[in-house]
Each structure stands twice: as structure tokens, then as C-alpha cells.
Amino acid sequence: MEYRTKWVVSTLCTITILMGIFLVGTQSYFNSKEIDNASNQCYDIGGTPEVESSFLAISYSFECHTE
Incomplete structure (x- = not known):
């Protein structure tokens, strides 16, 4: 291969x-x-968040538990 092609x-x-x-x-x-x-x-609504996320928060699940 020529030098320019390798560079590109x-x-x-x-x-x-x-x-x-x-x-x-x-x-x-x-x-x-x-x-x-x-x-x-x-x-704010008095709940407790439950979050499960993957590495770097690429995917996650979220639940808000209220009494």
C-alpha cells in the first residue's frame, strides 16, 4: 500500500x-x-428511588417506591 492510502x-x-x-x-x-x-x-413525592445501572449507565432501570 502506498503511504497516502495508509495515512487515510x-x-x-x-x-x-x-x-x-x-x-x-x-x-x-x-x-x-x-x-x-x-x-x-x-x-419530592416522598419516595425512595431504586436504580440499577450497567457500566457507564448505558442502560438502567428505575423504580420509585412510595409508602
Whole structure:
């Protein structure tokens, strides 16, 4: 392979990896904000939030237990 082709391929791979990291980070951030907001609303009505989340809060389940 010629040098320019290798450079283009490696640049595209790097950009793809960085975009993937950015997208996962963004999803994790907004899911964490959503969990915080739901927990605060649960506390406001006198409930106890129960949250189970995966690594980096990519997926989660939320329940609000009230008496």
C-alpha cells in the first residue's frame, strides 16, 4: 500500500474510534442526568428511588417506591 492510502485509512479509523468514544460518553452523561432528575422527583413525592445501572449507565432501570 502506498503511504497516502495508509495515512487515510489510519486517520479514518482514528476518527471512527474517537466518535464512538464521544457517543458512548454522551449517552452515559445524559442517562446519568436523567437518573438524577428521576431520583429527585421521587424524593419530592416522598419516595425512595431504586436504580440499577450497567457500566457507564448505558442502560438502567428505575423504580420509585412510595409508602
